[in-house]
Amino acid sequence: xxxxxxxxxxxxxxxxxxxxxxxxxxxxxxxxxxxxxxxxxxxxxxxxxxxxxxxxxxxxxxxxxxxxxxxxxxxxxxxxxxxxxxxxxxxxxxxxxxxxxxxxxxxxxxxxxxxxxxxxxxxxxxxxxxxxxxxxxxxxxxxxxxxxxxxxxxxxxxxxxxxxxxxxxxxxxxxxxxxxxxxxxxxxxxxxxxxxxxxxxxxxxxxxxxxxxxxxxxxxxxxxxxxxxxxxxxxxxxxxxxxxxxxxxxxxxxxxxxxxxxxxxxxxxxxx
Amino acid sequence: xxxxxxxxxxxxxxxxxxxxxxxxxxxxxxxxxxxxxxxxxxxxxxxxxxxxxxxxxxxxxxxxxxxxxxxxxxxxxxxxxxxxxxxxxxxxxxxxxxxxxxxxxxxxxxxxxxxxxxxxxxxxxxxxxxxxxxxxxxxxxxxxxxxxxxxxxxxxxxxxxxxxxxxxxxxxxxxxxxxxxxxxxxxxxxxxxxxxxxxxxxxxxxxxxxxxxxxxxxxxxxxxxxxxxxxxxxxxxxxxxxxxxxxxxxxxxxxxxxxxxxxxxxxxxxxxxxxxxxxxxxxxxxxxxxx
Numbered sequence: 001x002x003x004x005x006x007x008x009x010x011x012x013x014x015x016x017x018x019x020x021x022x023x024x025x026x027x028x029x030x031x032x033x034x035x036x037x038x039x040x041x042x043x044x045x046x047x048x049x050x051x052x053x054x055x056x057x058x059x060x061x062x063x064x065x066x067x068x069x070x071x072x073x074x075x076x077x078x079x080x081x082x083x084x085x086x087x088x089x090x091x092x093x094x095x096x097x098x099x100x101x102x103x104x105x106x107x108x109x110x111x112x113x114x115x116x117x118x119x120x121x122x123x124x125x126x127x128x129x130x131x132x133x134x135x136x137x138x139x140x141x142x143x144x145x146x147x148x149x150x151x152x153x154x155x156x157x158x159x160x161x162x163x164x165x166x167x168x169x170x171x172x173x174x175x176x177x178x179x180x181x182x183x184x185x186x187x188x189x190x191x192x193x194x195x196x197x198x199x200x201x202x203x204x205x206x207x208x209x210x211x212x213x214x215x216x217x218x219x220x221x222x223x224x225x226x227x228x229x230x231x232x233x234x235x236x237x238x239x240x241x242x243x244x245x246x247x248x249x250x251x252x253x254x255x256x257x258x259x260x261x262x263x264x265x266x267x268x269x270x271x272x
Numbered sequence: 273x274x275x276x277x278x279x280x281x282x283x284x285x286x287x288x289x290x291x292x293x294x295x296x297x298x299x300x301x302x303x304x305x306x307x308x309x310x311x312x313x314x315x316x317x318x319x320x321x322x323x324x325x326x327x328x329x330x331x332x333x334x335x336x337x338x339x340x341x342x343x344x345x346x347x348x349x350x351x352x353x354x355x356x357x358x359x360x361x362x363x364x365x366x367x368x369x370x371x372x373x374x375x376x377x378x379x380x381x382x383x384x385x386x387x388x389x390x391x392x393x394x395x396x397x398x399x400x401x402x403x404x405x406x407x408x409x410x411x412x413x414x415x416x417x418x419x420x421x422x423x424x425x426x427x428x429x430x431x432x433x434x435x436x437x438x439x440x441x442x443x444x445x446x447x448x449x450x451x452x453x454x455x456x457x458x459x460x461x462x463x464x465x466x467x468x469x470x471x472x473x474x475x476x477x478x479x480x481x482x483x484x485x486x487x488x489x490x491x492x493x494x495x496x497x498x499x500x501x502x503x504x505x506x507x508x509x510x511x512x513x514x515x516x517x518x519x520x521x522x523x524x525x526x527x528x529x530x531x532x533x534x535x536x537x538x539x540x541x542x543x544x545x546x547x548x549x550x551x552x553x554x555x556x557x558x559x560x561x562x563x
Contacts, residue, residue, distance in 0.1 A: 008369050015362070016378045019439065022393045023381070025404070029396075040404045090292040099285035100278065112300050114548040116496045118520050119537035120300055122530065123307035127298075143299040151292060176284055205386035207499050212525070223386050227503070236506070238402065245389045256384040260377070 029242045037238055053243040060229060060240060065247075067218045068225035072204055072248075074137065075221055079144025080200040087147050088192060091154025092180050096166070106155075113148035121212050128213065139213035140221070144203045150195050157191030158184070194262045201252055222248040311535040317528065327535035337536055340516040343426065343501070347494035351430045355438050355490070356483055362438070363445035364471055376446070379439030387436065391503025394432045395420065399507050420508055425501070432500050437493075441486055448482040449475060491547050495540065516540050 029037060030053060032045035057065050093099070094106060124143065125134070133139045161184065169183045185192065210224040217228065226244035231237050286293075314323040331337055362379065366372040382390065396402045398419040409417050420428060456478075457470050465473070498517035501510065505518075512526065513519035520540070524533035 005369065008365055012365065012369065012375050016375065019379050019382060019435065022385075022390070022397065022435065025397055026393055037402050040402055040407045042404045042408075086292040086295065089288045093285040093288035097281045097285035097288075098278070099282035101282075102285075105289075109296070111545070112296070112304065114492070114545050115300070115304060115541045116492075116517075116537070116544055118496065118498075118517050119307060119534075119541040120303050122520070122524055122534050122537055123303035123310060124299055125524075126310070126530075127303050127306065142295065146292070146295045146299050148296070148300070176288075180288070201384065205388070207386070207388045207502075208521075212521075223388050227388065227392070227506075238396065241392060242396070245392050249385050249389050252384045252386070253381075256381070 026242060026246055029239070030246055032239060034237070034239050037242075049239070053239050056237075056240050057243045057247065061217065064217050064225070065244065068220055068222045069247075071137075071140075071219060071225075072221040072223070072251075075140045075144055076200045076204040078141050079203040080196050082145045083147035083150060083199050084192060084196045086145065087150035087154045087195065088185070088188060089180070090151045091158045092184060094151075094155045095158035095161075096176075096179070109148055109151055113152065117208055121209060125212055134213060135215045135219060137219065140210055140219075143209060144206070147195070147199050150199060153191070153195055154188075157188055157195075160191075161187045190262065193259070197255060197259055197262055201255070204252060307534045307538060310531050311538055313531045315529065315531040320531070327532050328539065330532065331536050331539050334536075336513040337516065337519060337539075340513045340519050341495075343429070343515045344494040344497060346426055347430070347433065347497065348491055351433055352487060352490040352494060354430075355434055355441055356486060358434070358438055359441040359445050359486075360476065360479065360483070362442035363449055364475070366442070366446045367449055368467075376439075376443060380443055381439065382436050383440045385436070387499035388503055390432055390436050391500040392506075394428065394435070395504045395507050398428055420504070422508060422510070425504060425508055425510075428504065429497075429500055433497075437490070441490075444486065445479060445482060448479055452478050488548055492544050495544055495547075 028042070028044050031048040031050045033049040033052065036045040036049070094102065121143075128134050128139050133142075165183060165187060166179055169179055174183070204221070205223060206221075207223050207227075210219075210221055214220050214224065217225065220228070222244070226241055226248055229237055229241050229244060310320075311327050312322060312324060313320045314326065315321075362375075366376060369375065385393075397404070400406070400418055400420065403419060405419070406417055409415075418424075452475060456474050460470050460474055496517050497515050498521070501514050501518060504510070505514070510518070512522040516536070517540075520533045520536045523529050523536065
C-alpha cells in the first residue's frame with residue numbers, strides 16, 4: 001500500500017508540474033523587460049524589472065488601467081449580485097408555487113440557456129444600437145444580470161431545502177416575502193454564495209460581450225483592455241501585457257483561495 | 273385546487289419571476305427572435321431587403337463555414353475524450369491518496385484563469401520569440417524549432433483547453449465518486465474484487481451519467497471555441513474562418529455582413545441545441561422532485 005501511494009504521488013507531481021508551469025512562467029516573466037523575455041529562460045530576470053513593469057502598466061495611456069480595474073469590479077460586482085438575487089427569486093417561484101405555465105417556462109428558460117452567446121450577442125448589438133446603448137456601461141451590465149444557468153442551479157438549491165422548514169413558518173402566519181428573505185435565504189446561503197462567486201468569475205472573464213459592445217478604452221474591463229496594449233508604434237508590448245494579465249487574474253486567484261469551499265463545481269443535483 | 277387560488281398563486285409566482293424575466297426577455301429572448309427575423313434579410317451597410325431563406329441556403333452550402341468545424345470536431349473527438357479519460361483517472365487517484373486536497377487545488381487552479389489569459393500565456397510560452405523551450409532544445413542541439421504555426425496550432429489549442437478544464441472536470445467526477453455508497457465497494461471487496469476491478473466494474477459504470485453530461489457540456493464548448501484561438505491569432509496569422517465562432521464574428525464586424533452572421537449563429541445554435549437535448553431532458557426532471 002505504501003509503495004502504491006508513492007506511485008500515485010509520482011503521477012500526481014508530474015501532472016502538477018504541467019498545471020503549474022504557466023503560473024511559474026508568468027511569475028518569472030513579471031520581472032523581465034522585453035529584452036529579457038526574448039532570452040527565454042526558466043529563471044527570474046536579473047536585474048528585476050518587476051517595479052518598472054507595474055509602473056509601466058499603470059502609466060499606460062495616462063492610467064487607463066485603473067479604469068479597467070474599476071470597470072471589471074463594476075461589471076462583475078453588479079452583474080453577479082443582481083443576477084444571483086434574481087435567480088434566487090426565480091428559483092423560489094419554481095420551488096414554492098404551482099403556477100400557470102410552470103413547466104413550459106422552465107423548459108423555455110433552459111432551452112435558451114443552450115443558445116450560444118454568438119447567436120444572442122449579435123442581435124443584442126442591434127437592440128443596443130437602437131437604444132443608443134453601444135459603448136456604455138449598460139451594454140455590459142444589463143446582459144450580465146441574466147444568469148440562466150443560475151436559475152437552474154437555484155431550483156436545485158431550493159429543492160434541497162426541506163419542506164418542513166417552510167411549513168413551520170407558514171403555520172405561524174408568515175407571508176411569502178418573509179418566507180423568502182428570513183426562512184429561505186439563510187438556508188440558501190451556501191448555494192447563493194457559490195452562484196455569486198461563479199457568476200462573478202464568469203462576468204470578470206467574459207471577453208466576447210465587451211469585444212462586441214465597447215469601442216472606447218476607458219469603458220473596457222481588464223480582460224479586454226489588456227489585449228489592446230500596444231506601443232506608440234503599434235507593436236505589442238509583451239512585458240506589459242504579461243503584467244496586465246497577471247493583475248487581471250490576481251483577484252480571481254485571491255477569491256479562489258478565500259472561498260475554496262464554495263467553489264465546488266456542481267452539475268447534477270439529482271445524484272444522491 | 274380551485275381556479276381562483278391557482279390564479280392567485282400564479283400572480284405571486286410571476287412576481288418573484290419578474291426581475292429575472294424582464295431582463296431575460298430584453299437581452300436573450302427578444303434578441304433571439306429579432307435575430308431570427310433579421311436572418312431572412314440581405315444586407316449591405318444600412319440597406320436591408322427581404323431574401324427569404326437565402327441566407328440559410330448560403331450557410332448550408334458555405335464551405336468556409338463548415339470547414340471551420342474541423343477544429344470543434346477535432347476537439348470533440350480527441351480533446352474531450354482525452355480529458356474525460358484523464359479526469360476519471362485523476363478522480364480515482366484523489367480517492368486513493370490520503371490528503372489529496374493539495375492536488376485537487378493545484379489541478380483546479382487553472383479554472384480561475386480567464387480563457388483569454390490562458391491563451392496569452394500559453395501562446396507566449398510556445399512563441400518563437402519568448403519560449404523558454406527553444407533555448408533549452410538548442411542547448412541539446414535541436415535548432416530552429418517553431419512550436420507555433422498554423423499546423424501545430426490545433427495541438428497547442430488542445431494543451432490549453434486540457435490545462436483549463438481537466439482539474440474542474442476531475443473535481444466533478446470526484447464528487448460523483450464520493451456520492452457512490454461505500455457499501456458497493458465493500459461488498460465487492462468481500463467477494464474478492466481488487467481495487468482495479470472495483471474501479472472498472474462498479475465505480476466507472478456509475479460515473480457514466482455524469483460523464484455523459486460532461487461530454488455534452490464540452491461538446492457545446494468546443495463548438496463555440498473562440499477566446500483561445502482568437503488570442504493565438506495574435507501570434508499566428510489565422511484564416512478568418514478558423515472556428516465557426518471566429519467566422520461569425522469576423523463576418524459581422526470585419527466584413528459587415530451582419531444578417532448572414534446572424535443566420536450562421538442560429539445554425540450553430542441549432543447544432544448545439546440538438547446536442548444538448550439530452551441534457552434538457554435530465555434537467556427538467558429536477559422539477560418533479562417536489563410535485
